[in-house]
Amino acid sequence: MKTTYKVAINALTVAMCLGLGGCSGMSAQDKSTAIGAGVGAVGGAVLTGGSAVGTVGGAAVGGVIGHELKK
Secondary structure (H helix, E strand, C coil), X not given: CHHHHHHHHHHHHHHHHHHHHCCCCCCHHHHHHHHHHHXXXXXXXXXXXXXXXXXXXXXXXXXXXXXXXXX
């Protein structure tokens, strides 16, 4: 189980780094929205035990909050 967990964490880290590389041409509000969605997705997944609905819901809420913070 520990090996699977480590592989998943490493894959998530690589995906996040690659995803953030695509943010170079984004406005501050776009970046805030993307970061909020990412944090919300992780938070939703953690709070619901990895439920897809919780992950998507968390991403939606986080995206909205991130968007509104940079207005």
